[in-house]
Amino acid sequence: MSKEPMHTALVSPKGRWWERAHATEKVWFGIAFGWCMVLFAMMPLWHWKGGQNPSGIRRKVDPAAYEARVQQFVQDYKVGELKGIPVVEPPAGSDVYLLGRMWSWYPVLKLKKGVQYTLHLSSKDVNHGFSLFPVNVNFQVVPGYDYGLKIVPSEAGDFGIICNEFCGIGHHMMLGKVIVTNEDGSMPGEKTASATEVR
Amino acid sequence: MATVLDRPGQPERADAVGRLFRTCSVTGLRLHGPAERLIKANAVVATVALLIGGISAILILLTRWQAVHLLGPVQFYRVLTAHGISMLIFFIIFFEMAVLYFACGPLLNTRIAAPKLGWFNFGLMTLGAALVEAMIWTGRADVLMTSYIPLRAHPLYYLGIILFAVGALLVCAQFFATLAVAKRERSYEGSLPLVTFGAVAAAIIAVITLLHGAATYIPTFLWSIGLMNVDPQVYRMLWWALGHSSQQINVAAMVSIWYLLGGLTVGSVVLNEKISRTAFVLYILFISMASAHHLLVDPGFSSSWKVVNTSYFMYMAVLASMLHGFTVPAGIEVGQRLHGVTQGLFGWVKRAPWGDPGFSSLVLSIVVFGFVGGITGVTIGTEQINIVVHNTLRVPGHFHATVVSGTAMAFMGLTYYLIPLIFQRKVAFWRLAQVQPYLFAGGMLVFCVFMSFAGGFGVPRRHWDITFSQAPFEQAFDPAVDAVMGIMALGGLVAALGGGLYILITVWSVFFGQRFTDEERLCGAKGLPQGLVRPPRPVTVEDEVNLPNGKLGHAPGTMVLVLIFLAAFALYYFANWKLLSFVWKIG
Numbered sequence: 001m002s003k004e005p006m007h008t009a010l011v012s013p014k015g016r017w018w019e020r021a022h023a024t025e026k027v028w029f030g031i032a033f034g035w036c037m038v039l040f041a042m043m044p045l046w047h048w049k050g051g052q053n054p055s056g057i058r059r060k061v062d063p064a065a066y067e068a069r070v071q072q073f074v075q076d077y078k079v080g081e082l083k084g085i086p087v088v089e090p091p092a093g094s095d096v097y098l099l100g101r102m103w104s105w106y107p108v109l110k111l112k113k114g115v116q117y118t119l120h121l122s123s124k125d126v127n128h129g130f131s132l133f134p135v136n137v138n139f140q141v142v143p144g145y146d147y148g149l150k151i152v153p154s155e156a157g158d159f160g161i162i163c164n165e166f167c168g169i170g171h172h173m174m175l176g177k178v179i180v181t182n183e184d185g186s187m188p189g190e191k192t193a194s195a196t197e198v199r
Numbered sequence: 200m201a202t203v204l205d206r207p208g209q210p211e212r213a214d215a216v217g218r219l220f221r222t223c224s225v226t227g228l229r230l231h232g233p234a235e236r237l238i239k240a241n242a243v244v245a246t247v248a249l250l251i252g253g254i255s256a257i258l259i260l261l262t263r264w265q266a267v268h269l270l271g272p273v274q275f276y277r278v279l280t281a282h283g284i285s286m287l288i289f290f291i292i293f294f295e296m297a298v299l300y301f302a303c304g305p306l307l308n309t310r311i312a313a314p315k316l317g318w319f320n321f322g323l324m325t326l327g328a329a330l331v332e333a334m335i336w337t338g339r340a341d342v343l344m345t346s347y348i349p350l351r352a353h354p355l356y357y358l359g360i361i362l363f364a365v366g367a368l369l370v371c372a373q374f375f376a377t378l379a380v381a382k383r384e385r386s387y388e389g390s391l392p393l394v395t396f397g398a399v400a401a402a403i404i405a406v407i408t409l410l411h412g413a414a415t416y417i418p419t420f421l422w423s424i425g426l427m428n429v430d431p432q433v434y435r436m437l438w439w440a441l442g443h444s445s446q447q448i449n450v451a452a453m454v455s456i457w458y459l460l461g462g463l464t465v466g467s468v469v470l471n472e473k474i475s476r477t478a479f480v481l482y483i484l485f486i487s488m489a490s491a492h493h494l495l496v497d498p499g500f501s502s503s504w505k506v507v508n509t510s511y512f513m514y515m516a517v518l519a520s521m522l523h524g525f526t527v528p529a530g531i532e533v534g535q536r537l538h539g540v541t542q543g544l545f546g547w548v549k550r551a552p553w554g555d556p557g558f559s560s561l562v563l564s565i566v567v568f569g570f571v572g573g574i575t576g577v578t579i580g581t582e583q584i585n586i587v588v589h590n591t592l593r594v595p596g597h598f599h600a601t602v603v604s605g606t607a608m609a610f611m612g613l614t615y616y617l618i619p620l621i622f623q624r625k626v627a628f629w630r631l632a633q634v635q636p637y638l639f640a641g642g643m644l645v646f647c648v649f650m651s652f653a654g655g656f657g658v659p660r661r662h663w664d665i666t667f668s669q670a671p672f673e674q675a676f677d678p679a680v681d682a683v684m685g686i687m688a689l690g691g692l693v694a695a696l697g698g699g700l701y702i703l704i705t706v707w708s709v710f711f712g713q714r715f716t717d718e719e720r721l722c723g724a725k726g727l728p729q730g731l732v733r734p735p736r737p738v739t740v741e742d743e744v745n746l747p748n749g750k751l752g753h754a755p756g757t758m759v760l761v762l763i764f765l766a767a768f769a770l771y772y773f774a775n776w777k778l779l780s781f782v783w784k785i786g
């Protein structure tokens with residue numbers, strides 16, 4: 001095969017350039033393609049076997065209606081107040097409603113470790129970012145959309161909710177709270193009868 | 200470089216047109232005067248945008264570095280808006296316009312179509328950019344670059360973006376028209392050079408991107424003056440169809456520049472036109488899906504939609520980047536071996552012209568883009584892994600590695616060749632120019648890696664005060680975060696110094712730089728990169744005896760390097776799945 005010499009990428013290739021690639025290029029193509037398939041397969045696989053997925057129950061909602069639902073939720077299960085914000089302790093397994101608004105998370109949630117809840121997230125005004133600290137779980141909170149996520153708190157303690165989507169000039173003041181108690185309602189560090197017994 | 204007015208073999212062209220050309224004595228390219236002037240104008244405005252964005256960057260850095268905490272909240276978010284827009288939109292797109300003119304005019308040996316339209320476009324883009332900057336700096340657009348509605352900016356802000364985008368779209372049209380002119384006037388033989396082919400891919404993606412931009416900003420403009428409603432979730436989807444696709448223009452342009460710089464600096468070759476071109480076509484086909492990986496934890500989309508789209512339809516665009524990631528370094532390796540640098544596996548690395556800022560920028564751009572930007576990007580853009588990443592500092596940690604250390608670094612490297620080739624000046628402060636790529640890339644590397652670390656602790660991006668001093672509750676990050684953010688800031692400052700040097704060198708060279716003669720050039724006068732002093736000679740078939748032909752092919756060194764890359768990729772990817780498995784059960 002009489003062939004053209006190799007050329008730089010600044011040169012117009014003459015004649016037919018649709019030529020067989022060298023074996024090593026084909027090998028790399030094969031490896032890269034296989035790797036891309038692995039990358040792709042991991043996502044459905046994790047939906048099937050993994051414990052953390054952003055699927056959720058998703059629906060459109062009127063912001064005012066959602067706010068009313070949150071107020072109802074607060075009224076039903078309010079157990080106290082922290083810095084003027086109601087603390088709400090819903091029954092195990094129930095739906096939990098959290099409202100993002102300029103510039104607070106409403107209300108403070110009190111949950112139990114190891115119990116599944118459906119956490120609803122939505123916004124009254126602009127986009128907010130739900131970022132659970134220090135677990136580092138992050139979701140976008142969009143006005144007009146209700147994002148219902150099944151969550152199971154796996155440790156007891158105090159958790160913060162940072163807003164990590166810019167929502168206006170008071171963005172950095174927007175910090176909420178989730179309190180997770182042990183199964184028996186105690187906080188970590190508190191000695192309870194059952195805890196001592198186990199020991 | 201001497202100006203040559205005669206045009207042998209082109210009698211059909213009128214003298215008046217012919218006189219507009221000069222022939223570059225280094226590359227043999229015929230340069231069209233109006234094209235050159237448009238390249239210069241766009242490059243100059245790009246540099247102004249870089250300066251505004253760079254000063255903003257330093258201010259942001261000194262604020263997020265909690266020990267300094269320079270700006271107040273209002274100024275911080277304002278400067279952050281200006282930084283994003285000036286860098287990611289104005290600097291990069293103006294520079295890309297210059298690259299488009301270069302890739303269609305000189306590289307195809309032709310005149311550019313409708314030069315006057317070029318000036319109209321340039322005027323429109325500059326006007327749009329000025330309007331946007333004015334709105335931001337007067338405090339009428341504190342909405343950050345993404346301007347997620349219902350956050351509201353002044354209508355003129357959106358209008359400015361629209362004018363800018365229309366101008367850019369018209370430049371793409373002019374680019375395609377020039378391709379048609381070149382074809383009709385038979386200014387080149389055979390197919391388009393690969394660099395131009397890559398630029399065509401970039402221009403096609405640009406058209407797709409700008410149409411999405413129109414679909415985003417025209418309704419938003421109407422919304423801002425009260426004429427229509429826009430759904431916030433639909434806005435996010437459309438905005439990212441613009442926002443991410445525009446990054447793919449950058450990638451296509453950057454990869455084209457990789458091929459270009461490889462050829463100019465060390466005579467790197469195209470191993471296989473089919474593979475490289477197919478990879479560019481994959482970019483075009485699968486790019487518009489890219490908006491999805493910004494919406495992975497959004498409420499508006501189902502998981503199946505997210506999985507299909509975020510993987511750019513099974514990662515076909517990632518495949519394209521991995522192909523270029525092999526063919527570009529392999530082209531450099533083979534090019535060097537053909538020119539007689541044959542020692543061992545890595546002799547071509549050792550004996551490469553590391554003192555040529557064009558070459559060092561090229562390599563640093565490939566390495567940081569691939570190892571940091573690419574690996575982190577694919578990983579954090581995975582549907583579930585995004586749960587532990589979304590809107591933390593890991594996101595800017597990723598994209599500064601792609602768009603700054605990758606794209607901007609490649610642009611800088613190209614500039615060291617454009618200054619002598621287009622502006623016909625020596626590069627000023629040559630010693631500094633030789634150091635500049637290392638400062639910039641080294642600083643950015645530290646900055647990106649440590650920013651990602653901080654993000655791993657859950658530190659949010661776009662946040663004025665992570666001590667939460669004005670919040671109702673107390674909240675403190677791990678004390679390690681202070682140190683990590685401090686190192687990040689130092690890396691950023693070093694990179695800013697590198698960026699500042701770049702601006703100093705280019706502005707000085709263009710406005711006060713020395714002209715040079717061909718004799719000076721061939722004697723290796725200071726201020727000229729080695730690719731001009733000793734242009735790599737075209738290779739012949741006989742040179743191929745220099746090529747190794749073992750199991751690892753013609754480019755054994757590159758084969759080893761890409762396997763190391765793959766190992767790093769797999770390690771990082773699966774480590775992130777492991778990390779994800781530790782958090783609360785969510786579904």
